[in-house]
Amino acid sequence: MPSSNELMPAPLYLELAPSAVAAAQIDHLFVFRDTGALSNRESGRFATDLFTLSVTCGSDTDDGPNVSLAPPRPDFVPRRSSFCGIVAGLGLSAQPEQLPGAEALAPLTLALGRVRQGDHGLPSLVAALDDLARGLSFGAPPQTFSDRTERRRARADTGVSRRRLAATRRFRQLLGDLARYTRPLSDLALDAGYYDQSHMSAACRTFAGRPPGALRSQAAPRVFGLSLQDARLKDRLRLVIM
Structure with a gap:
């Protein structure tokens, strides 16, 4: 019987622009599906100035979602092991006031399970990520402080x-x-x-x-297979790695 890795479609990483109505703090949406090909031990997580809100499904699509918020990374972080599964989320320029609850994650979890099986579910997953983005709230923009205070607040x-x-x-x-x-x-x-x-x-x-x-x-920007021709994806894609 084929393993779960053999049943999973080809690995890919998509980075998409947020919807026109998204909050200014939302920089991009992302979808990452892999069987260890893109995330081998020679790879790693790139440095970023953004917070990363990630939603990951377990190896079984019946497993509940795992939600995490990672702070900016100042350096390249090598992977300890390869990644096999699917994760989607948002890149944020600021920390949200609170993480989404289970009710808000239900449609996203279902969409992740579909994309685990094939690319036909990508438009639904992007729509679920847009809904997730609309549900986030952020604090008021910081006031103007002295340069020294600004440096201290940025690190904090x-x-x-x-x-x-x-x-x-x-x-x-x-x-x-x-x-x-x-x-x-x-x-x-x-x-x-x-x-x-x-x-x-x-x-x-x-x-x-x-x-x-x-x-x-x-990086292969705007190089599409038939599964990526949906205008809801194509017009917003920033980066494709396959």
Whole structure:
């Protein structure tokens, strides 16, 4: 009898723009499905200046969802083991006031189970993520403080220094440019705010564990199979890795 990994469709990572009515603190939606191919031990989690709200299904689709909120990561974190399953969620520029409850997660859990079986469920999963995003609330924007107080508040809120947040934000911009454009790497380095290509390459190894050329070759923006032609997906896709 085939194993659960053999029954799961091809691995993929999708990153999508939020809906037009989403709160300003919601940077993107993501879906990650893998059998250990994309998340082998040589891979890892990239540095990010965002909070990551993740919802993961267990190996059995009857298992309840596991909800977590991860703070920004200042460095590349190698994986201890590969990931087999499916996870979806939101990238947030601020911490939400509270995590969603079980009732709000029920449609998302069902949609995750469908995408575990095939790509036909992706539009429903994106709709469920949009509903999740609409249900989040965020505190009032911070007031203006002295520079010293701002630095202290940034570290207290995120666990990362303000300078490091700026560096990871610049790296995240570069990731999008590497996926979208075919211009020379030296041009993309300057566009993203790096001194030169060597400075950019060093940042990629620090924040992603690999050089920019390898990151560019892995990203395949707007390269769609038939299952990704739905306009609700296609018009919002930022990044596809398959």
